[in-house]
Amino acid sequence: MAGEAPELSAQERAGKAFPVSWDQFHRDCRALTWRLNEVGPFHAVIAITRGGLVPAAIVARELGVRVIDTVCIASYDHNKQGELQVLKGISEAAMKLGGGTGKGLLIVDDLVDTGKTGRLVREMLPDAHFATVYAKPMGRPLVDTFITEVSQDTWIFFPWDTALSFQPPLRDGAA
Numbered sequence: 019m020a021g022e023a024p025e026l027s028a029q030e031r032a033g034k035a036f037p038v039s040w041d042q043f044h045r046d047c048r049a050l051t052w053r054l055n056e057v058g059p060f061h062a063v064i065a066i067t068r069g070g071l072v073p074a075a076i077v078a079r080e081l082g083v084r085v086i087d088t089v090c091i092a093s094y095d096h097n098k099q100g101e102l103q104v105l106k107g108i109s110e111a112a113m114k115l116g117g118g119t120g121k122g123l124l125i126v127d128d129l130v131d132t133g134k135t136g137r138l139v140r141e142m143l144p145d146a147h148f149a150t151v152y153a154k155p156m157g158r159p160l161v162d163t164f165i166t167e168v169s170q171d172t173w174i175f176f177p178w179d180t181a182l183s184f185q186p187p188l189r190d191g192a193a
């Protein structure tokens with residue numbers, strides 16, 4: 019409607035940017051694995067797609083876990099969070115490995131923000147261990163192990179969502 023301010027996306031509301039390179043992400047995933055190695059062993063890794071797929075592959079490789087399942091959840095459309103939709107649940111085989119409650123299973127995601135996604139998966143697997151690479155304060159209580167906390171008003175830019183681009187020099191008005 020004319021005159022109405024356009025709704026800000028979660029990314030725009032965040033204000034601060036935290037860009038993560040592939041190198042940094044790999045290092046952070048390895049650091050996460052060092053911590054998880056003290057907690058395991060795990061029968062299987064459950065990746066929350068899509069963001070959890072990359073850290074799940076790295077963590078599973080380091081921990082020597084070869085059974086990997088996915089729980090497919092859609093919520094943010096680019097950067098606005100809508101209703102959570104479970105597009106694919108946890109497989110019967112993985113459920114069995116976790117004794118029906120997730121015991122001995124490792125859930126992996128790239129980050130927790132509001133915690134909505136993590137909460138939903140925790141409800142499916144209450145006894146599983148939940149690990150993320152990054153955590154924001156609202157979602158942090160849901161996570162058992164994470165590496166880096168960023169403030170709630172920070173937007174994390176992952177390497178698979180970004181590309182190198184020219185930045186104008188500061189004195190030319192770049193923020």
Ligand SMILES: O=P(O)(O)OC[C@H]1O[C@H](OP(=O)(O)OP(=O)(O)O)[C@H](O)[C@@H]1O
Pocket residue numbers: 066067068069070091092093094095099127128129130131132133134135136157
């Ligand atoms: O704690 P929350 O506020 O729920 O946000 C965290 C979730 O948001 C992102 O996923 P997204 O829904 O954008 O989907 P994607 O992983 O397919 O990119 C991220 O990968 C987490 O799964």
Ligand SMILES: O=c1[nH]c(=O)c2nc[nH]c2[nH]1
Pocket residue numbers: 094129131172173174175176179
């Ligand atoms: O790329 C992303 N960065 C974030 O900080 C974030 N929070 C929720 N979903 C997100 N996706």
Ligand SMILES: [Mg+2]
Pocket residue numbers: 066067068069070127135
């Ligand atoms: Mg995700």
